[in-house]
Amino acid sequence: MSGWLLRRGLQAVATFAVALALLFILMRAAPGDPLFRLSADRPISQKEIEVLRARYGLNQPIGKQLAAFVGGLVRGDLGVSIEHGRPVTALLAERLPATLLLGGSVLLLNFTVGLWLGVRQAVRHGRREDRWLTTLSLTGYAMPSFWLGLVLAWLVGVEWRLLPAAGMQDPLLSPDAGFLTRAGDVLRHLVLPVLTLSVVSIAATMRYQRVAMLEVLRLPYIVTARAKGLPERVVTWRHAWRNALFPIITLFGLWLPILVTGSVFVEAVFAWPGLGSLAAGAVGSRDYPLLMGASLLVAALVVAGGFLTDVAYALLDPRVRLG
Amino acid sequence: MDLGPVSPVTRNMSRLAMIAALALGTTVQAGAQAERRGATGIVIVTGQQATTPVPTLMEGAANSVGNLDVVDQLFLRLAEFGPKLLTAGDRDFVPALARSWTRRDSTTLVFELDPRARWHDGVRVTARDVVFTFSRAKNPDIAPRLSDLVRQITSVTAEGDSRVVFRFARPYAEQLYDASYHVAPIPAHLLDSIPPDSVGHSSFATNPVGNGPYRWVRSVPGQFVELAAVPDFFLGKPKIERVILRTAAEPSARINLLLSGQADAMDIIPPPFVGRVASDTTLRLISVPSSTMGYLLFNQHDPKNRSRPHPILADNRVRRAITLGLDRGQLVQAVFGSQGMVPYGPVSQMLWIRQRSPRAEGPNIAEARRLLAATGWGDSDGDGTLDREGRPLRLVLSLPTTSGIRRQMGLLIQEQLRRIGVQIEIQQLEFPIYIERRSAGDFDVDFSAANQDPSPSGLTQSWTCTGGSNVAGYCNRGVDSLMEQAIRGQGDPGERWVAALKQIEEDAAATFLYAPAFTYAVNRRFRSVTISPQSSWLTLRKWSVSPVPVAGRSQ
């Protein structure tokens, strides 16, 4: 087992290295220069540009920049953001919790509602409910998240004033408000962004789970269990479901990139202070260090997610380890 | 084969959970309302969060709107503008940190500080603070941008605790402006022990201590900044106790915050929203002269070879034709409604010289066509676009993707010029690329937008032969000398500036398109509301709040 773990771990590191190299090449080949953005409205003197260029190390050749970057990465230093003027690691650390909260809530909804609906579909396979749910899920999957977000923010936030249209918390709450009050406040702000992201992701989860469950329901031992007269409920939840756990684990590994992608749009539309909105801003201003840091973080999460799901598989199914 | 919800127990549990959530939600909601009603506060929506709102630290990216909005609340200037925003001379300014000022001679200005002024930690503001501030401000290694702005100030010395003496390199009209506007004093007693290049990382930068009407409370990254009123502020305690500047980068998110009642005030409502905001009876719309101005800058040189003149635009008759061929009034009306005007010369609504200059001329399609024909352009192949010697009259209009206004107007301009046979190709560039190309002079027509300082002397950057931002290569020595005279104060500065503007217009260096007024929205429960054109929320300390909440505000 440990031999397998080591090999698999090295694989993950190698994958991450490939991703890092790709990212670095892509970004440094860009013709835009982050410092020129500063001369937006006010005239910027040449001297000022030189000072800033030296400060951010942009006048070094690319090879040196890469070496400096990798060296810094090993020490945990990702450089200083050009736009914000603060260390990238600090910025990422600040914004990560908000994205995790958003993503975590969406995942929670997926693993409850999405799973349940998918199982229900499989169990009522071929019936009207199943077909109806399939169409519904396909429609959800077809929606552009930013569009849905805009519409929801407008309808629910502005027109009907049922929920906050943007932001993560109410700034007017006095700082010594109780924990419950503050949690409730964040929860209210969380609803619309989570809803927007969930529509698409639950649709996909449903479909995935439905297929997985169907496959399992056809397995011989399930058929046998039914033939033995076990109540359907037991068959579904005690036997079949456990086997359908595998795709769930895969799903977890797949959801990270999808969550990150969706969050770029949704966080922008709802002014949710997470990584997505940070990354979106960094693209426009060619903030190299910040862009690199955010993309690396995402790639690392994806690779780690993949590694963890493989480990989970291996734990559940010995054949994987030996294969 | 019925398989409903798993079991009756589960079914009941989920029902219970729903009821519990609802109950929790309502109590939390009610609790939140109660806790908020304590102090009076205002929530202002901004597009950018303040990072280091400290004078002398606002260089490069830190010279941002986010920082500018906050720094004026924390740090008081020596003197502030009068109602006319006149930057020349000594008389139109209003005492702030300085109680009064006198002149000793044409190059020496003496300020008397107000003895009541205190830093937020209780220490008195003294002349030493001002001297210290300018020693940092004049250091090009610490503050390259600022040191350039205050280069005319040769020395700042203290005479006692309350008197500061400024000496200038030469006599000129804007000495008081230079001494007071660019940088507000910072506390020497807190900063003189910190080496200059460490200040940016110090605890002072993250928790500034100023002397203004509001003090720094906290900053929640990516969300908002909170300020609190200083109770014993020497010019009068602000009636609004809490100020929250709430950030949202997406314009639609900002407008949603305002319209959903989550925010009380917003700067610069984009024109398409104005109608919608106007229909919200809880909000009051305020028109504020803006410091921005948009124009089509014609490249005098060939973008492919800067030593050669531009093959089409070097001829000033072609440039005049384009100006006359555009119905600028209609363009402004379409994009800004009634909130915009067509400028005469490169002058935004905020500059005081606007009031002395003539009106911009209207379109004249016939004259435009005549000018083009006179320069040899005709439609030989009948395709609607003029051509000359086989070369079509095609120009590339460059603009950044970030400006919705320029995008919108660009399309209208394209359509209008098509009618006189000029073919415009719109090139939308991502902002950094756009800036890079512009600075390198790699464009035919650049759709520029300027954000001007209150002082007209900023015009020298773009419109004099050696101006640092003159990317189009426009050069008229007459304009240079007129501007120089205005700055020195030789003769009537206003007259000289207007003469320079007239020359620029005659040379058709650019087509000056729009000088908008911004529309701000403020919740009606705030009274005595005024907005300063050069710094939106400067007068916040004078606003008052009506005690009764205005109906219609939800949450």
Add this chain to the structure above:
Amino acid sequence: MTALLDTLRAAWRNPRGRTGALLLLIVVIAAVIGPALLPDPLAQPDILGASRPPGLGHPFGTDQLSRDVLARVVSGARISLGVALLAVALSVTLGAAVGIVAGYWGGAIDAALMRLVDGALAIPRLFILLLVLAVWERVPVLALILIIGVTGWFATSRLVRGEVLRIREEAYVRAAEALGARRRRIIFRHLLPNALGPLLVAATLGVGDVILLEAGLSFLGLGIQPPAPSWGGMILDSREVMVSAPWAGIFPGLAIVITVLSANLFGDALRDAVDPRSA
């Protein structure tokens, strides 16, 4: 070949698949002949009277530049569908090629290729596109198609490789090899035809993905440049007026949903036909 026709026929028989195919057909027909019947999507006839709500003369209303929304949505269909179909064709071709090479040749080539695929898959496609589009500032449509296509082959290559690995062990392939058949013959005669089913499914579902992707890129200002109408670009412009003229943004959004939905319905039906276990 007959297998492919059978698959299509099976998908057609499926009521959802039929609905999807029909909707898609309608969208394609509208895209092809619509612009000829409708007013010019670029024309701004009435600047001062912009943002009209839907009504006679303008079934979808006009946007803030007084352009007819219906005309723009239909023109946008042309561009969005065109980009999607071409980009997907590119992705599928590349994916098939790489998958076959990796699966059939195996060994070091396989390992290297799959390592590259793993690394590329670790970075979400949107991020790669954001970065790549930062390199090529203003992108002509063809370049955009190229870039989207080139970033979309990774998963398909895995799929095809899996199929190749499976088929490679089949008796008839072994036999052909033993008889000395050339590799090219085996690829085109045996491997490729069997992979067509999954490829078709991937292609159809890919169309939906690319439409959403292109819309997202246009929403960020990175995709199709104005004044050419694209659905994502229309939503971008409309976000400033969503509260006062929502139709300018709702209709392009609906267009995206319907098109992607129909592509997915049909693709789903195809997948059911190819792999009955998931039906």
